[in-house]
Amino acid sequence: MQIITRGQFSEDDIHTFMTEGELLQYDKLKISKREDWLLGRVALKRVAISKLSLEVTESGIEVVSERGGSPSLRLILPNGEMKMLKEIKTALTHSSGVAVADVYEVAKVRGVGLDIEKVRKFDFGTLLSFLHKQEREEFNVFDDSRDADKLATLIWCIKEAYLKARGFGLTMHPGRICIQGNPFLGPVKIFENDLDAGAQVTWTMLPGLYILVRVEY
Amino acid sequence: MSNLDKLTAEVVDVISDTLKLAKEKITNDTNIADLTADSIQLFELLIAFEKHYGSALAYDEVVRLNTVGDIINYAAKLQSVPA
Numbered sequence: 188m189q190i191i192t193r194g195q196f197s198e199d200d201i202h203t204f205m206t207e208g209e210l211l212q213y214d215k216l217k218i219s220k221r222e223d224w225l226l227g228r229v230a231l232k233r234v235a236i237s238k239l240s241l242e243v244t245e246s247g248i249e250v251v252s253e254r255g256g257s258p259s260l261r262l263i264l265p266n267g268e269m270k271m272l273k274e275i276k277t278a279l280t281h282s283s284g285v286a287v288a289d290v291y292e293v294a295k296v297r298g299v300g301l302d303i304e305k306v307r308k309f310d311f312g313t314l315l316s317f318l319h320k321q322e323r324e325e326f327n328v329f330d331d332s333r334d335a336d337k338l339a340t341l342i343w344c345i346k347e348a349y350l351k352a353r354g355f356g357l358t359m360h361p362g363r364i365c366i367q368g369n370p371f372l373g374p375v376k377i378f379e380n381d382l383d384a385g386a387q388v389t390w391t392m393l394p395g396l397y398i399l400v401r402v403e404y
Numbered sequence: 405m406s407n408l409d410k411l412t413a414e415v416v417d418v419i420s421d422t423l424k425l426a427k428e429k430i431t432n433d434t435n436i437a438d439l440t441a442d443s444i445q446l447f448e449l450l451i452a453f454e455k456h457y458g459s460a461l462a463y464d465e466v467v468r469l470n471t472v473g474d475i476i477n478y479a480a481k482l483q484s485v486p487a
Contacts, residue, residue, distance in 0.1 A: 313447070357467055360464065
């Protein structure tokens with residue numbers, strides 16, 4: 188996994204690590220979306236170079252956006268031709284100046300999903316909507332405390348990371364996923380349609396009250 | 405005001421109220437992803453539509469739409485309002 192935070196590189200150097208295609212895409216983005224997009228691209232390129240032992244610079248890999256899914260990667264060969272890395276999948280998340288990325292081989296892992304969020308207070312209706320009925324009974328997320336906010340944010344992150352790992356994203360309602368076990372106290376199980384998904388969940392707190400979750404299934 | 409204009413105003417109201425955005429920033433061509441800061445805001449918007457319109461504007465359908473105009477057209481079709 189690669190974590191990149193605001194300030195680790197200058198946007199003035201963007202030409203040194205982005206391809207022409209990526210620069211065109213960057214220019215089309217709303218200004219408010221540009222920083223996180225850039226951090227995510229750099230994190231993904233760096234983790235790909237490192238984990239796949241690629242002998243290229245960051246501008247020698249293009250991150251290709253895929254509608255409704257995690258991006259794909261393609262290598263830019265010395266002769267200018269492009270080669271899709273079809274056997275490699277990516278996982279990516281970003282939030283307000285922090286981006287985290289990972290790559291994995293499709294032959295070895297069915298799916299990986301990442302999610303990062305800053306701890307926040309959810310309004311009551313949002314909580315009710317994304318929590319499964321059993322979770323509403325099991326988890327103490329409704330009181331007015333920092334711990335309740337942390338737990339609610341963590342549950343959201345686990346669900347979103349799982350839905351990304353499955354390739355659904357938010358097209359599947361997070362309320363259909365049920366987490367059993369308090370993630371603050373030990374391992375958890377993820378249930379989809381009442382079946383144990385067999386997913387492995389890891390999480391960590393990052394400076395600035397960010398929660399980072401990785402789900403592999 | 406036509407029924408479509410009323411529906412458009414209603415959809416813009418839901419977006420503006422949920423995301424705390426000025427209505428002027430919301431046009432038919434606006435991409436929903438550009439309006440929301442993150443996935444949680446997107447989710448909040450989706451459930452706001454469901455709450456406002458009931459199951460007619462169900463989460464599973466609206467989540468696949470891209471622009472404000474798409475949502476208006478979808479709602480118009482459901483309510484048999486000529487687009």
